Amino acid sequence: MLIRSTSGPADILPSEITSRALFEGRRRFLARSGLGLTAGAALWYGLGGEARAATARLSAAASPLSTDEALTGHEAVTSYNNFYEFGTDKGDPARNAHRMSTRPWTVTVEGLAARPRSFGIDELLKLAPLEERIYRLRCVEGWSMVVPWVGFPLAALLKAVEPLGSAKYVEFLTHYDPEIMLRRPILQWPYGEGLRMDEALHPLTILAVGLYGELLPNQNGAPIRLVVPWKYGFKSAKSITTIRLLERQPATAWRRTAPHEYGFYANVNPDVSHPRWSQATERRIGEIRKRPTLMFNGYAEQVASLYQGMDLRTYY
Numbered sequence: 585m586l587i588r589s590t591s592g593p594a595d596i597l598p599s600e601i602t603s604r605a606l607f608e609g610r611r612r613f614l615a616r617s618g619l620g621l622t623a624g625a626a627l628w629y630g631l632g633g634e635a636r637a638a639t640a641r642l643s644a645a646a647s648p649l650s651t652d653e654a655l656t657g658h659e660a661v662t663s664y665n666n667f668y669e670f671g672t673d674k675g676d677p678a679r680n681a682h683r684m685s686t687r688p689w690t691v692t693v694e695g696l697a698a699r700p701r702s703f704g705i706d707e708l709l710k711l712a713p714l715e716e717r718i719y720r721l722r723c724v725e726g727w728s729m730v731v732p733w734v735g736f737p738l739a740a741l742l743k744a745v746e747p748l749g750s751a752k753y754v755e756f757l758t759h760y761d762p763e764i765m766l767r768r769p770i771l772q773w774p775y776g777e778g779l780r781m782d783e784a785l786h787p788l789t790i791l792a793v794g795l796y797g798e799l800l801p802n803q804n805g806a807p808i809r810l811v812v813p814w815k816y817g818f819k820s821a822k823s824i825t826t827i828r829l830l831e832r833q834p835a836t837a838w839r840r841t842a843p844h845e846y847g848f849y850a851n852v853n854p855d856v857s858h859p860r861w862s863q864a865t866e867r868r869i870g871e872i873r874k875r876p877t878l879m880f881n882g883y884a885e886q887v888a889s890l891y892q893g894m895d896l897r898t899y900y
């Protein structure tokens with residue numbers, strides 16, 4: 585359930601703005617007590633020079649698939665980003681992504697399905713019960729975070745369009761607007777990613793619409809992005825507009841650019857180095873000492889069976 589205030593800043597009392605500490609404390613309490621999560625928080629957008637307030641409360645049930653590791657702070661999660669359309673420095677997306685308008689927004693699901701169709705974003709927010717999924721995110725660059733996403737299984741959306749038996753892969757294409765995004769072809773725009781159908785239907789694979797109980801900030805891929813926790817971050821395409829069901833493996837943005845460095849599978853694998861650096865360890869944002877990287881980012885128990893019999897050096 586999503587409640588959005590249509591009122592302006594004058595109507596919002598300071599007491600209604602839930603502080604982060606309070607939010608976290610309440611979330612922990614709810615998690616401990618086994619109750620569903622009802623997170624309240626207020627977002628302040630700096631738009632066109634004047635501050636505009638919008639309350640965006642996402643109500644989501646705590647998922648048993650969450651990790652209980654310490655969360656990376658909200659500030660780091662929303663200011664240390666990769667979203668190359670808005671620039672290649674970690675701070676660029678937070679500086680520039682406010683230019684993207686995320687309402688109205690449509691996601692078109694097309695290709696090999698019995699009922700292909702488009703979904704408005706508000707429809708997607710109600711498609712399935714929202715859950716809070718606390719997942720590790722590991723970037724191929726060697727840093728990692730723990731993020732409290734709010735979202736729903738991608739499988740719920742795919743089932744709604746009834747994939748045909750011939751659909752073996754799912755392609756994701758994201759928003760590209762040269763008026764507000766980089767024109768230099770650092771990657772081929774729009775950003776594309778892909779999953780095999782069994783990966784796409786896996787219960788760990790979600791479409792996220794929020795984090796920390798709030799609607800997604802633009803720099804994190806508003807209004808809807810993929811999160812595939814056992815794969816490197818680059819699989820988790822942001823600001824999705826098109827989802828295609830295909831018979832053949834789609835091309836993907838990073839693989840097009842550097843096929844020897846970025847494979848289709850992109851499973852977190854400490855045994856297979858990136859050609860230019862090791863993937864054996866990672867630095868959790870906020871920590872100094874590196875920690876060992878776990879196979880499938882720690883989700884081996886749930887996903888290793890998907891890759892049985894595959895040589896993970898060939899299919900990296």
Ligand SMILES: Nc1nc2c(c(=O)[nH]1)N[C@H]1C(S)=C(S)[C@@H](COP(=O)(O)O)O[C@H]1N2
Pocket residue numbers: 661664665666667668669721722723724758775803804805816817818819820821822823
């Ligand atoms: N559209 C788009 N999606 C993207 C990217 C991008 O450049 N463009 N970067 C990817 C990479 S490399 C990572 S590590 C994650 C980072 O997600 P975060 O900024 O929310 O932590 O987003 C992924 N999704």
Ligand SMILES: [Mo]
Pocket residue numbers: 666722723724725816817818
């Ligand atoms: Mo990444």
